[in-house]
Amino acid sequence: MQQFIKVIIAGLDNAGKTSILTALNKKYNFHKDIISLTPTIRVEYQATEFLKNRVVFWDMGGQEKYRKLYQKKQDLYFSGTDLLVYVVDIQDSERFETSMAYLDMILKNFKKHKMDVPLIIAFHKFDPEFIGNEQMVEQIEALRKHILKLYPSFRILFQQTSIYDIISIVQLISYGLSVFDENFFDLSELLEKSLKEFDSESLILFDKNGIIISEYYREIVEPEIYVELIESIKEHLFLLKRMQEESHETDYAFSSIGDELISYLHRIEINNESIFVSVIIKEKLKDLLLEKFSEFTLELIELIEPLIKGK
Numbered sequence: 001m002q003q004f005i006k007v008i009i010a011g012l013d014n015a016g017k018t019s020i021l022t023a024l025n026k027k028y029n030f031h032k033d034i035i036s037l038t039p040t041i042r043v044e045y046q047a048t049e050f051l052k053n054r055v056v057f058w059d060m061g062g063q064e065k066y067r068k069l070y071q072k073k074q075d076l077y078f079s080g081t082d083l084l085v086y087v088v089d090i091q092d093s094e095r096f097e098t099s100m101a102y103l104d105m106i107l108k109n110f111k112k113h114k115m116d117v118p119l120i121i122a123f124h125k126f127d128p129e130f131i132g133n134e135q136m137v138e139q140i141e142a143l144r145k146h147i148l149k150l151y152p153s154f155r156i157l158f159q160q161t162s163i164y165d166i167i168s169i170v171q172l173i174s175y176g177l178s179v180f181d182e183n184f185f186d187l188s189e190l191l192e193k194s195l196k197e198f199d200s201e202s203l204i205l206f207d208k209n210g211i212i213i214s215e216y217y218r219e220i221v222e223p224e225i226y227v228e229l230i231e232s233i234k235e236h237l238f239l240l241k242r243m244q245e246e247s248h249e250t251d252y253a254f255s256s257i258g259d260e261l262i263s264y265l266h267r268i269e270i271n272n273e274s275i276f277v278s279v280i281i282k283e284k285l286k287d288l289l290l291e292k293f294s295e296f297t298l299e300l301i302e303l304i305e306p307l308i309k310g311k
């Protein structure tokens, strides 16, 4: 049976909520669309599909007048929420308090109705230039602790995001859609086991829209490899889209990255649904990967089938 999943995306005005959804939709070449964004009027809806579930994003315009409206009609807006993505603009420290008060209003409503809604906090606008910026990192850590202390009964995940880092956006939404469902633990275990068997750098499953179903990385990735890893994951996002659109005859593609690594993308059809496996691995291990891949595929299908059965 198809399920409807209601995802609320909330946060103050200008936090970057609509940008996040736009980036997720376009995945590449989205900068132009984001520059021309205007403040959201009340709520905008966007729908997508994730493993045959219909996901509806409620992009809640964050201007004060709308926040007041949502507070007044909380039950109308917040009932039936399956996931809350709360976006904090970490470059806007002057309004942290206002932002926390808004979050509190929403969580109080969930509590009042005994709704056990998983929550993802996006520390957004963590642009690449802030990586390694101690003051910023401390500020984020303080916010994180503050939130954990206030809401011990909620399941909360934190993610640093920036529209200049498309993978962080894909991860934000992906974690939200998958991490809270028990079935995904088995998948994650299979990936962990297989990553070790292949001795690969990363192992990622995407759905046809490029949303991550599950992922696993080598525990310690060397810094030079990390950069190439991110680049090739981006490439795989392009490639899987092309495989979909051009109905490629082959279901896999190899390409080399630098002089040591290769990336491998493989499409698997399960119940008329395309799932993509992305592997980054040292070139010298390629044959070993191919030897073990079909067995991995069989185990994978077994775990994914129950997640997408129905319709």
Ligand SMILES: Nc1nc2c(ncn2[C@@H]2O[C@H](COP(=O)(O)OP(=O)(O)OP(=O)(O)O)[C@@H](O)[C@H]2O)c(=O)[nH]1
Binding pocket: 011, 012, 013, 014, 015, 016, 017, 018, 019, 020, 034, 035, 037, 038, 039, 040, 041, 060, 061, 062, 063, 124, 125, 126, 127, 161, 162, 163, 164
């Ligand atoms: N530096 C930086 N700017 C961003 C980022 N994401 C969004 N922005 C900018 O932030 C501004 C506001 O983005 P929106 O997505 O419209 O904000 P919003 O949360 O939807 O705002 P409301 O609809 O009014 O609630 C835009 O000028 C974006 O270009 C980011 O990751 N880094």
Ligand SMILES: [Mg+2]
Binding pocket: 017, 018, 019, 038, 039, 040, 059, 060, 061, 062
């Ligand atoms: Mg908006």
